[in-house]
Amino acid sequence: MKERFIQTRNYTQLLESIKHMDTARKTSSRRFGLGYGGFGVGKTYSLERVVAQTNALMFRCKEVWSEKSMLKTIAFEMGLDDSGSKAELFERILEEFNRKHRIVILDEIDKIIRKESLLEIWRDFHDNSSVVVYMIGMGGAEGQLRRNGHLYSRISDIVRFEENNIDDITEFCGCSDVVIEKDLIEYFTEYYPNLRAVDDMIEKIEKKAKINGLKTVTLSDFKGMGIERDAASRKRSK
Template sequence: MRPSFVETKNYRAFRGALDHLEGRGAEECRLIVVDGAPGLGKTTILQRWAALGSCFYLRAKDDWTTYWLMQELLEVGRMSAPHGHAARFNSCLQLLAERQRTAEMVGNQFIVVLDEADYISAKPKLMNLVRDLADVSGVCFVLVGMGRIRDNLVRFPQTASRVSQYVRFEPEDVAGVTAFLAAKCEVKVAPCLAAFVASASGGYNREIVEAIKNIERFGLRHPPSGDDGLTMRDMAGQLLLNDRKTGNPITVPGGK
Protein backbone atom coordinates (compact mmCIF):
# COMPACT_ATOMS: atom_id res chain seq x y z
CA MET A 1 0.00 0.00 0.00
CA ARG A 2 1.35 3.39 -0.93
CA PRO A 3 2.02 5.75 2.00
CA SER A 4 0.22 8.57 0.18
CA PHE A 5 -1.93 10.91 2.24
CA VAL A 6 -5.42 11.35 0.81
CA GLU A 7 -7.09 14.74 1.13
CA THR A 8 -10.57 13.39 1.84
CA LYS A 9 -13.69 15.49 2.32
CA ASN A 10 -13.20 15.09 6.08
CA TYR A 11 -9.68 16.47 5.82
CA ARG A 12 -10.98 19.40 3.78
CA ALA A 13 -13.67 20.06 6.39
CA PHE A 14 -11.01 20.19 9.10
CA ARG A 15 -8.86 22.53 7.02
CA GLY A 16 -11.91 24.71 6.48
CA ALA A 17 -12.39 24.97 10.24
CA LEU A 18 -8.79 26.10 10.66
CA ASP A 19 -9.22 28.69 7.91
CA HIS A 20 -12.37 29.94 9.60
CA LEU A 21 -10.45 30.29 12.85
CA GLU A 22 -8.15 32.78 11.15
CA GLY A 23 -11.15 35.02 10.46
CA ARG A 24 -12.93 34.52 13.78
CA GLY A 25 -14.76 37.45 15.25
CA ALA A 26 -14.23 36.82 18.97
CA GLU A 27 -10.63 36.50 20.06
CA GLU A 28 -11.57 33.96 22.74
CA CYS A 29 -13.05 31.45 20.24
CA ARG A 30 -9.99 29.25 20.14
CA LEU A 31 -11.49 25.76 20.38
CA ILE A 32 -12.41 23.39 17.54
CA VAL A 33 -14.35 20.16 18.10
CA VAL A 34 -13.83 17.26 15.68
CA ASP A 35 -16.01 14.20 16.18
CA GLY A 36 -17.42 11.20 14.37
CA ALA A 37 -17.66 7.42 14.60
CA PRO A 38 -14.51 5.27 14.97
CA GLY A 39 -12.80 4.31 11.71
CA LEU A 40 -13.31 7.58 9.82
CA GLY A 41 -9.67 8.66 9.88
CA LYS A 42 -9.80 11.28 12.63
CA THR A 43 -6.64 10.14 14.39
CA THR A 44 -4.73 9.58 11.13
CA ILE A 45 -5.59 13.04 9.81
CA LEU A 46 -4.96 14.91 13.05
CA GLN A 47 -1.70 13.10 13.80
CA ARG A 48 -0.41 13.85 10.32
CA TRP A 49 -1.48 17.49 10.53
CA ALA A 50 0.27 17.87 13.87
CA ALA A 51 3.46 16.20 12.61
CA LEU A 52 3.68 18.19 9.37
CA GLY A 53 2.95 21.48 11.09
CA SER A 54 5.18 20.90 14.12
CA CYS A 55 2.05 21.10 16.25
CA PHE A 56 1.35 19.19 19.46
CA TYR A 57 -0.62 15.93 19.53
CA LEU A 58 -1.74 14.45 22.85
CA ARG A 59 -4.00 11.48 23.53
CA ALA A 60 -6.27 12.06 26.53
CA LYS A 61 -6.48 9.40 29.23
CA ASP A 62 -9.51 8.36 31.24
CA ASP A 63 -7.74 9.09 34.54
CA TRP A 64 -6.03 12.30 33.46
CA THR A 65 -5.75 15.05 36.05
CA THR A 66 -4.96 18.68 35.32
CA TYR A 67 -1.46 18.11 36.67
CA TRP A 68 -0.94 15.10 34.40
CA LEU A 69 -2.29 16.91 31.32
CA MET A 70 0.15 19.77 31.85
CA GLN A 71 3.01 17.32 32.36
CA GLU A 72 2.29 15.59 29.03
CA LEU A 73 1.98 18.94 27.26
CA LEU A 74 5.40 19.97 28.56
CA GLU A 75 6.89 16.59 27.65
CA VAL A 76 5.65 16.91 24.06
CA GLY A 77 7.34 20.32 23.95
CA ARG A 78 10.51 18.86 25.50
CA MET A 79 10.36 21.18 28.46
CA SER A 80 10.88 20.04 32.05
CA ALA A 81 7.78 20.02 34.25
CA PRO A 82 8.26 21.96 37.48
CA HIS A 83 6.54 21.05 40.74
CA GLY A 84 3.48 23.01 41.80
CA HIS A 85 0.30 23.68 39.83
CA ALA A 86 0.93 27.39 39.27
CA ALA A 87 4.53 26.88 38.16
CA ARG A 88 3.50 24.11 35.78
CA PHE A 89 0.67 26.23 34.33
CA ASN A 90 3.04 29.15 33.72
CA SER A 91 5.55 26.81 32.04
CA CYS A 92 2.80 25.58 29.72
CA LEU A 93 1.91 29.14 28.78
CA GLN A 94 5.56 29.94 28.11
CA LEU A 95 5.92 26.86 25.92
CA LEU A 96 2.76 27.58 23.93
CA ALA A 97 3.73 31.22 23.41
CA GLU A 98 7.19 30.25 22.15
CA ARG A 99 5.83 27.66 19.71
CA GLN A 100 3.18 30.03 18.42
CA ARG A 101 5.77 32.77 17.78
CA THR A 102 7.98 30.30 15.94
CA ALA A 103 5.06 29.14 13.77
CA GLU A 104 3.98 32.69 12.97
CA MET A 105 7.49 33.59 11.82
CA VAL A 106 7.20 31.06 8.99
CA GLY A 107 3.52 31.67 8.28
CA ASN A 108 2.16 28.50 9.94
CA GLN A 109 -0.63 27.84 12.42
CA PHE A 110 0.30 26.29 15.73
CA ILE A 111 -2.38 24.14 17.35
CA VAL A 112 -2.68 21.57 20.12
CA VAL A 113 -4.63 18.41 19.30
CA LEU A 114 -6.27 16.53 22.19
CA ASP A 115 -7.39 13.18 20.80
CA GLU A 116 -9.82 10.90 22.66
CA ALA A 117 -11.20 14.07 24.26
CA ASP A 118 -14.45 12.28 25.19
CA TYR A 119 -12.49 11.21 28.27
CA ILE A 120 -12.15 14.78 29.51
CA SER A 121 -15.12 16.63 28.01
CA ALA A 122 -17.36 15.87 31.02
CA LYS A 123 -14.75 16.80 33.65
CA PRO A 124 -14.98 20.43 34.79
CA LYS A 125 -11.42 20.88 36.04
CA LEU A 126 -9.87 19.53 32.87
CA MET A 127 -12.13 21.52 30.57
CA ASN A 128 -11.51 24.68 32.57
CA LEU A 129 -7.77 24.09 32.24
CA VAL A 130 -8.03 23.65 28.46
CA ARG A 131 -10.13 26.80 28.20
CA ASP A 132 -7.65 28.78 30.32
CA LEU A 133 -4.64 27.58 28.34
CA ALA A 134 -6.35 28.49 25.07
CA ASP A 135 -7.60 31.87 26.33
CA VAL A 136 -4.37 33.06 27.89
CA SER A 137 -1.94 31.68 25.29
CA GLY A 138 -4.06 32.45 22.23
CA VAL A 139 -3.31 28.95 20.87
CA CYS A 140 -6.07 26.89 19.26
CA PHE A 141 -6.93 23.57 20.92
CA VAL A 142 -8.63 20.88 18.80
CA LEU A 143 -10.76 18.42 20.79
CA VAL A 144 -11.18 15.11 18.94
CA GLY A 145 -13.78 12.55 19.99
CA MET A 146 -16.49 10.11 18.98
CA GLY A 147 -19.61 12.22 19.31
CA ARG A 148 -19.99 12.93 23.03
CA ILE A 149 -18.00 16.16 23.27
CA ARG A 150 -20.72 18.48 21.98
CA ASP A 151 -23.31 17.07 24.40
CA ASN A 152 -20.88 17.14 27.32
CA LEU A 153 -19.92 20.77 26.71
CA VAL A 154 -23.54 21.83 27.21
CA ARG A 155 -22.75 21.54 30.92
CA PHE A 156 -19.95 24.11 30.57
CA PRO A 157 -21.34 27.14 28.72
CA GLN A 158 -18.19 29.21 29.27
CA THR A 159 -16.15 26.56 27.46
CA ALA A 160 -18.80 25.80 24.84
CA SER A 161 -18.90 29.48 23.92
CA ARG A 162 -15.21 29.26 23.01
CA VAL A 163 -15.84 26.66 20.31
CA SER A 164 -15.26 28.32 16.95
CA GLN A 165 -16.19 25.33 14.78
CA TYR A 166 -17.74 21.87 15.09
CA VAL A 167 -16.48 19.44 12.44
CA ARG A 168 -18.19 16.07 12.11
CA PHE A 169 -16.39 13.40 10.12
CA GLU A 170 -18.68 11.42 7.82
CA PRO A 171 -18.24 8.23 5.76
CA GLU A 172 -16.75 8.68 2.30
CA ASP A 173 -18.97 8.51 -0.77
CA VAL A 174 -18.11 6.59 -3.96
CA ALA A 175 -16.03 9.47 -5.32
CA GLY A 176 -14.07 9.69 -2.08
CA VAL A 177 -13.46 5.93 -1.94
CA THR A 178 -12.38 5.94 -5.60
CA ALA A 179 -9.87 8.71 -4.88
CA PHE A 180 -8.65 6.83 -1.81
CA LEU A 181 -8.07 3.66 -3.87
CA ALA A 182 -6.32 5.55 -6.65
CA ALA A 183 -3.92 7.21 -4.21
CA LYS A 184 -3.08 4.26 -1.97
CA CYS A 185 -3.71 0.96 -3.76
CA GLU A 186 -0.76 -0.47 -5.70
CA VAL A 187 -3.18 -2.27 -8.02
CA LYS A 188 -5.39 -0.23 -10.35
CA VAL A 189 -9.05 -0.66 -9.40
CA ALA A 190 -11.88 -0.53 -11.93
CA PRO A 191 -14.91 1.69 -11.24
CA CYS A 192 -17.20 -1.32 -10.62
CA LEU A 193 -14.93 -2.72 -7.89
CA ALA A 194 -14.39 0.74 -6.40
CA ALA A 195 -18.16 1.18 -6.13
CA PHE A 196 -18.46 -2.18 -4.38
CA VAL A 197 -15.68 -1.24 -1.94
CA ALA A 198 -17.63 1.95 -1.14
CA SER A 199 -20.80 -0.04 -0.49
CA ALA A 200 -19.16 -2.87 1.49
CA SER A 201 -17.01 -0.55 3.61
CA GLY A 202 -19.79 1.93 4.34
CA GLY A 203 -17.26 4.62 3.48
CA TYR A 204 -15.19 3.96 6.62
CA ASN A 205 -11.46 4.48 6.20
CA ARG A 206 -10.55 1.51 8.35
CA GLU A 207 -12.53 -0.87 6.15
CA ILE A 208 -11.27 0.76 2.96
CA VAL A 209 -7.70 0.12 4.08
CA GLU A 210 -8.59 -3.51 4.81
CA ALA A 211 -10.10 -3.82 1.32
CA ILE A 212 -6.97 -2.34 -0.25
CA LYS A 213 -4.78 -4.96 1.43
CA ASN A 214 -6.94 -7.78 0.07
CA ILE A 215 -7.14 -6.23 -3.39
CA GLU A 216 -3.37 -5.88 -3.49
CA ARG A 217 -2.85 -9.42 -2.20
CA PHE A 218 -4.95 -10.76 -5.07
CA GLY A 219 -4.11 -8.24 -7.77
CA LEU A 220 -0.34 -8.45 -7.43
CA ARG A 221 -0.59 -12.20 -8.04
CA HIS A 222 -3.21 -11.83 -10.78
CA PRO A 223 -2.65 -8.48 -12.51
CA PRO A 224 -5.70 -7.00 -14.24
CA SER A 225 -5.78 -7.54 -17.99
CA GLY A 226 -7.93 -4.54 -18.90
CA ASP A 227 -7.05 -0.84 -18.91
CA ASP A 228 -9.73 -0.09 -16.29
CA GLY A 229 -7.95 -2.13 -13.64
CA LEU A 230 -9.06 -4.97 -11.42
CA THR A 231 -12.79 -5.62 -11.81
CA MET A 232 -15.43 -7.33 -9.72
CA ARG A 233 -15.39 -10.18 -12.22
CA ASP A 234 -11.64 -10.59 -11.69
CA MET A 235 -12.07 -10.79 -7.91
CA ALA A 236 -15.33 -12.75 -7.84
CA GLY A 237 -15.49 -14.96 -4.76
CA GLN A 238 -12.44 -13.33 -3.12
CA LEU A 239 -12.44 -11.90 0.40
CA LEU A 240 -12.72 -8.10 0.39
CA LEU A 241 -13.13 -7.20 4.06
CA ASN A 242 -14.93 -8.15 7.26
CA ASP A 243 -18.25 -6.58 8.19
CA ARG A 244 -17.71 -4.13 11.08
CA LYS A 245 -21.05 -4.99 12.73
CA THR A 246 -21.06 -8.79 12.47
CA GLY A 247 -17.42 -9.63 11.87
CA ASN A 248 -18.51 -11.82 8.96
CA PRO A 249 -16.39 -11.88 5.80
CA ILE A 250 -17.63 -9.94 2.77
CA THR A 251 -16.62 -11.49 -0.54
CA VAL A 252 -16.86 -10.01 -4.01
CA PRO A 253 -20.08 -11.30 -5.68
CA GLY A 254 -19.91 -13.75 -8.54
CA GLY A 255 -17.84 -16.57 -7.09
CA LYS A 256 -18.88 -20.18 -7.31
Protein backbone atom coordinates in the same frame (compact mmCIF):
# COMPACT_ATOMS: atom_id res chain seq x y z
CA MET B 1 -0.33 -0.26 -1.88
CA LYS B 2 1.43 2.92 -2.95
CA GLU B 3 2.29 5.44 -0.23
CA ARG B 4 0.40 8.60 -1.16
CA PHE B 5 -1.60 11.01 0.97
CA ILE B 6 -5.22 11.42 -0.13
CA GLN B 7 -6.82 14.81 0.46
CA THR B 8 -10.22 13.58 1.56
CA ARG B 9 -13.17 15.88 2.13
CA ASN B 10 -12.80 15.43 5.90
CA TYR B 11 -9.11 16.36 5.79
CA THR B 12 -9.82 19.49 3.71
CA GLN B 13 -12.59 20.64 6.06
CA LEU B 14 -10.46 20.13 9.16
CA LEU B 15 -7.41 21.90 7.74
CA GLU B 16 -9.49 24.87 6.55
CA SER B 17 -11.19 25.14 9.95
CA ILE B 18 -7.92 25.14 11.89
CA LYS B 19 -6.29 27.64 9.53
CA HIS B 20 -9.34 29.91 9.77
CA MET B 21 -9.24 29.84 13.57
CA ASP B 22 -5.50 30.52 13.58
CA THR B 23 -5.95 33.51 11.26
CA ALA B 24 -8.83 34.92 13.32
CA ARG B 25 -7.23 34.36 16.74
CA LYS B 26 -6.11 38.00 17.20
CA THR B 27 -9.66 39.32 16.89
CA SER B 28 -11.72 36.40 18.20
CA SER B 29 -12.40 35.59 21.85
CA ARG B 30 -13.48 32.06 20.88
CA ARG B 31 -10.53 29.88 19.95
CA PHE B 32 -11.77 26.37 20.75
CA GLY B 33 -12.60 24.10 17.83
CA LEU B 34 -14.19 20.66 17.61
CA GLY B 35 -13.99 17.88 15.05
CA TYR B 36 -16.06 14.76 15.67
CA GLY B 37 -17.27 11.61 13.95
CA GLY B 38 -17.49 7.83 14.11
CA PHE B 39 -14.89 5.10 13.67
CA GLY B 40 -12.97 4.82 10.42
CA VAL B 41 -13.95 8.15 8.83
CA GLY B 42 -10.35 9.32 8.65
CA LYS B 43 -9.86 11.37 11.82
CA THR B 44 -6.42 9.94 12.59
CA TYR B 45 -5.51 9.91 8.88
CA SER B 46 -6.40 13.61 8.61
CA LEU B 47 -4.83 14.63 11.92
CA GLU B 48 -1.36 13.34 11.15
CA ARG B 49 -1.23 15.44 7.98
CA VAL B 50 -2.80 18.50 9.60
CA VAL B 51 -0.21 18.47 12.39
CA ALA B 52 2.56 18.47 9.78
CA GLN B 53 0.88 21.25 7.79
CA THR B 54 0.26 23.58 10.75
CA ASN B 55 3.15 22.70 13.09
CA ALA B 56 0.56 22.03 15.79
CA LEU B 57 1.18 20.35 19.12
CA MET B 58 -0.94 17.20 19.38
CA PHE B 59 -1.81 15.36 22.58
CA ARG B 60 -3.73 12.08 22.73
CA CYS B 61 -5.85 12.35 25.85
CA LYS B 62 -5.55 9.59 28.45
CA GLU B 63 -8.29 8.32 30.74
CA VAL B 64 -5.72 8.03 33.53
CA TRP B 65 -4.78 11.70 33.34
CA SER B 66 -5.01 13.69 36.56
CA GLU B 67 -4.57 17.45 36.55
CA LYS B 68 -0.88 17.13 37.39
CA SER B 69 -0.09 14.26 35.02
CA MET B 70 -1.73 16.15 32.15
CA LEU B 71 0.24 19.30 32.95
CA LYS B 72 3.48 17.30 33.18
CA THR B 73 2.77 15.75 29.77
CA ILE B 74 2.11 19.15 28.22
CA ALA B 75 5.25 20.64 29.73
CA PHE B 76 7.42 17.72 28.62
CA GLU B 77 6.13 17.78 25.03
CA MET B 78 6.73 21.55 24.88
CA GLY B 79 10.33 21.06 26.00
CA LEU B 80 9.73 22.70 29.38
CA ASP B 81 10.75 21.69 32.87
CA ASP B 82 8.05 19.22 33.99
CA SER B 83 8.82 19.37 37.71
CA GLY B 84 7.04 21.34 40.40
CA SER B 85 3.51 21.79 41.68
CA LYS B 86 0.37 22.00 39.54
CA ALA B 87 0.35 25.77 39.90
CA GLU B 88 4.01 26.03 38.86
CA LEU B 89 3.49 23.77 35.87
CA PHE B 90 0.42 25.73 34.78
CA GLU B 91 2.22 29.08 34.97
CA ARG B 92 5.25 27.70 33.12
CA ILE B 93 3.08 26.41 30.26
CA LEU B 94 0.98 29.58 30.14
CA GLU B 95 4.11 31.70 29.94
CA GLU B 96 5.27 29.63 26.96
CA PHE B 97 1.89 29.97 25.23
CA ASN B 98 2.17 33.73 25.65
CA ARG B 99 5.78 33.76 24.48
CA LYS B 100 5.11 31.72 21.36
CA HIS B 101 1.71 31.24 19.73
CA ARG B 102 0.72 27.60 19.34
CA ILE B 103 -2.07 25.51 17.89
CA VAL B 104 -2.92 22.58 20.17
CA ILE B 105 -4.87 19.52 19.02
CA LEU B 106 -6.44 17.34 21.71
CA ASP B 107 -7.17 13.97 20.12
CA GLU B 108 -9.55 11.48 21.77
CA ILE B 109 -11.13 14.25 23.84
CA ASP B 110 -13.84 11.73 24.84
CA LYS B 111 -11.42 10.26 27.37
CA ILE B 112 -11.40 13.44 29.48
CA ILE B 113 -14.72 14.98 28.47
CA ARG B 114 -16.31 14.14 31.84
CA LYS B 115 -13.28 15.34 33.80
CA GLU B 116 -14.35 18.93 34.18
CA SER B 117 -11.21 19.96 36.09
CA LEU B 118 -9.04 18.99 33.09
CA LEU B 119 -11.23 20.89 30.66
CA GLU B 120 -11.11 23.89 32.99
CA ILE B 121 -7.32 23.92 32.75
CA TRP B 122 -7.60 24.20 28.98
CA ARG B 123 -10.23 26.91 29.34
CA ASP B 124 -7.80 28.84 31.56
CA PHE B 125 -5.02 28.48 28.97
CA HIS B 126 -7.45 29.65 26.29
CA ASP B 127 -8.67 32.66 28.28
CA ASN B 128 -5.19 33.85 29.28
CA SER B 129 -3.29 33.43 26.02
CA SER B 130 -3.86 33.33 22.25
CA VAL B 131 -3.59 29.53 22.05
CA VAL B 132 -5.94 27.78 19.61
CA VAL B 133 -7.27 24.51 21.07
CA TYR B 134 -8.85 22.04 18.66
CA MET B 135 -10.57 19.00 20.16
CA ILE B 136 -11.12 15.76 18.21
CA GLY B 137 -13.61 13.16 19.39
CA MET B 138 -16.17 10.51 18.55
CA GLY B 139 -19.73 11.08 17.41
CA GLY B 140 -21.09 11.91 20.87
CA ALA B 141 -18.43 14.49 21.72
CA GLU B 142 -20.41 17.52 20.57
CA GLY B 143 -23.45 16.58 22.65
CA GLN B 144 -21.36 15.93 25.74
CA LEU B 145 -19.49 19.22 25.44
CA ARG B 146 -22.79 21.09 25.23
CA ARG B 147 -23.29 20.24 28.90
CA ASN B 148 -20.20 22.30 29.73
CA GLY B 149 -21.63 25.70 28.89
CA HIS B 150 -18.53 27.67 29.87
CA LEU B 151 -16.35 25.76 27.43
CA TYR B 152 -18.94 25.17 24.70
CA SER B 153 -19.59 28.91 24.42
CA ARG B 154 -15.93 29.34 23.44
CA ILE B 155 -16.12 26.93 20.47
CA SER B 156 -16.07 28.87 17.21
CA ASP B 157 -15.65 26.09 14.62
CA ILE B 158 -17.19 22.63 14.47
CA VAL B 159 -16.38 20.02 11.82
CA ARG B 160 -18.43 16.85 11.58
CA PHE B 161 -16.46 14.02 9.98
CA GLU B 162 -18.71 12.39 7.38
CA GLU B 163 -18.51 8.95 5.85
CA ASN B 164 -16.13 9.06 2.91
CA ASN B 165 -17.83 9.65 -0.45
CA ILE B 166 -17.14 8.04 -3.82
CA ASP B 167 -14.49 10.65 -4.70
CA ASP B 168 -12.55 9.84 -1.50
CA ILE B 169 -12.83 6.09 -2.09
CA THR B 170 -11.82 6.47 -5.76
CA GLU B 171 -8.70 8.41 -4.78
CA PHE B 172 -7.84 5.87 -2.09
CA CYS B 173 -8.30 2.92 -4.46
CA GLY B 174 -5.97 4.71 -6.87
CA CYS B 175 -3.12 3.85 -4.47
CA SER B 176 -3.65 0.13 -5.00
CA ASP B 177 -1.03 -1.93 -6.83
CA VAL B 178 -3.87 -3.33 -8.95
CA VAL B 179 -6.59 -1.40 -10.78
CA ILE B 180 -9.83 -1.34 -8.79
CA GLU B 181 -12.68 -1.12 -11.30
CA LYS B 182 -15.56 1.33 -10.99
CA ASP B 183 -18.20 -1.22 -9.95
CA LEU B 184 -16.02 -2.34 -7.02
CA ILE B 185 -15.35 1.29 -6.00
CA GLU B 186 -19.09 1.90 -5.95
CA TYR B 187 -19.58 -1.23 -3.84
CA PHE B 188 -16.95 -0.07 -1.33
CA THR B 189 -18.60 3.37 -1.15
CA GLU B 190 -21.97 1.82 -0.31
CA TYR B 191 -20.92 -0.97 2.03
CA TYR B 192 -17.48 0.06 3.37
CA PRO B 193 -17.51 3.89 3.47
CA ASN B 194 -14.52 4.23 5.75
CA LEU B 195 -10.85 4.23 4.86
CA ARG B 196 -9.80 1.70 7.48
CA ALA B 197 -12.08 -0.98 6.05
CA VAL B 198 -11.18 -0.17 2.44
CA ASP B 199 -7.46 -0.25 3.26
CA ASP B 200 -7.91 -3.71 4.79
CA MET B 201 -9.87 -4.91 1.72
CA ILE B 202 -7.29 -3.58 -0.75
CA GLU B 203 -4.45 -5.30 1.11
CA LYS B 204 -6.26 -8.63 0.81
CA ILE B 205 -7.23 -7.96 -2.83
CA GLU B 206 -3.60 -7.29 -3.78
CA LYS B 207 -2.49 -10.61 -2.28
CA LYS B 208 -5.23 -12.56 -4.08
CA ALA B 209 -4.65 -10.70 -7.35
CA LYS B 210 -0.93 -11.50 -7.26
CA ILE B 211 -1.65 -15.19 -6.75
CA ASN B 212 -4.15 -15.21 -9.62
CA GLY B 213 -2.18 -12.95 -11.98
CA LEU B 214 -4.83 -10.22 -12.05
CA LYS B 215 -3.92 -6.66 -13.04
CA THR B 216 -7.45 -5.30 -12.55
CA VAL B 217 -10.17 -6.36 -10.10
CA THR B 218 -13.90 -6.01 -10.71
CA LEU B 219 -16.74 -6.49 -8.22
CA SER B 220 -17.24 -10.00 -9.62
CA ASP B 221 -13.55 -10.79 -9.12
CA PHE B 222 -13.73 -9.45 -5.55
CA LYS B 223 -16.77 -11.59 -4.73
CA GLY B 224 -15.01 -14.63 -6.16
CA MET B 225 -12.00 -14.06 -3.91
CA GLY B 226 -14.11 -14.84 -0.81
CA ILE B 227 -12.56 -12.01 1.19
CA GLU B 228 -15.85 -10.97 2.81
CA ARG B 229 -16.77 -14.58 3.52
CA ASP B 230 -13.43 -15.19 5.23
CA ALA B 231 -13.84 -12.04 7.33
CA ALA B 232 -17.36 -13.08 8.39
CA SER B 233 -16.11 -16.56 9.29
CA ARG B 234 -13.35 -15.13 11.49
CA LYS B 235 -15.88 -12.94 13.31
CA ARG B 236 -18.15 -15.92 14.03
CA SER B 237 -15.25 -18.00 15.38
CA LYS B 238 -14.27 -15.36 17.98
